[in-house]
Amino acid sequence: MRVKIAPSVLSADFSKLEDEIKAVEEGGADLIHWDVMDGHFVPNITFGPLVVEALRDKSRLPFNVHLMIENPEKYLKRFVEAGGDIVTVHVEACKHLEHTISTIRKLGAEVGIALNPETPLRTVEPMLDKIDMLLIMTVHPGFGGQTFLKSMVPKIKRARRKIDDKGGSIDLAVDGGISEETAPLAVRAGANVLVAGNAIYGGKNRKLAIEKLRRSASTWSNSG
Ligand code: DX5
Ligand code: ZN
Numbered sequence: 001m002r003v004k005i006a007p008s009v010l011s012a013d014f015s016k017l018e019d020e021i022k023a024v025e026e027g028g029a030d031l032i033h034w035d036v037m038d039g040h041f042v043p044n045i046t047f048g049p050l051v052v053e054a055l056r057d058k059s060r061l062p063f064n065v066h067l068m069i070e071n072p073e074k075y076l077k078r079f080v081e082a083g084g085d086i087v088t089v090h091v092e093a094c095k096h097l098e099h100t101i102s103t104i105r106k107l108g109a110e111v112g113i114a115l116n117p118e119t120p121l122r123t124v125e126p127m128l129d130k131i132d133m134l135l136i137m138t139v140h141p142g143f144g145g146q147t148f149l150k151s152m153v154p155k156i157k158r159a160r161r162k163i164d165d166k167g168g169s170i171d172l173a174v175d176g177g178i179s180e181e182t183a184p185l186a187v188r189a190g191a192n193v194l195v196a197g198n199a200i201y202g203g204k205n206r207k208l209a210i211e212k213l214r215r216s217a218s219t220w221s222n223s224g
Contacts, residue, residue, distance in 0.1 A: 042142035
């Protein structure tokens with residue numbers, strides 16, 4: 001399965017977001033990951049739909065908005081209008097998950113569901129055939145540059161098994177602490193979308209960072 005690379009804008013230079021987004025598109029990224037934080041669901045605050053909207057016409061890549069916010073239902077329409085192609089909500093933040101899923105769909109966007117590290121997979125299992133992407137947090141959400149939680153590997157494996165059992169073709173994304181070292185662990189466990197902030201925007205060369213990540217993700221099959 002081809003691995004998709006999703007650079008997280010959270011670690012980009014906010015003073016030149018247009019350049020940062022273009023650099024990863026030219027560098028071979030598959031989608032742009034926007035970490036929206038409200039200071040309630042997570043302790044940090046980032047940006048809202050206005051920023052996403054301002055950058056929408058600067059890239060042809062799909063925009064994945066990762067809503068780390070309370071009451072995401074309230075803002076779904078706004079984020080789709082702003083240009084979100086895949087809207088990812090946290091299961092912990094949704095009171096009526098099925099309703100939220102169908103609302104995103106009705107708005108015309110693809111549906112992503114994210115799980116915090118401590119949230120069990122069973123909370124979303126019945127929804128796997130209703131969504132387009134399952135995102136497993138491999139750090140506690142809120143900040144970029146944290147260490148990948150290796151304890152999440154069995155959860156990624158179980159998620160891959162459940163997705164395959166259902167015969168689905170949804171994306172399985174991992175988010176947090178993804179690097180050349182940890183990408184192979186996640187891909188070997190069954191992830192096919194790698195969200196990466198620090199690994200891509202932490203250095204100088206975005207294209208090289210994406211290539212290195214892609215190469216590392218493909219080495220596991222050779223090295224066992
Ligand atoms: C964490 C965010 C991640 C984060 C990833 O709350 O959801 O998308 O930015 O950043 P790195 O790759 O630096 O861990
Ligand atoms: Zn994220």
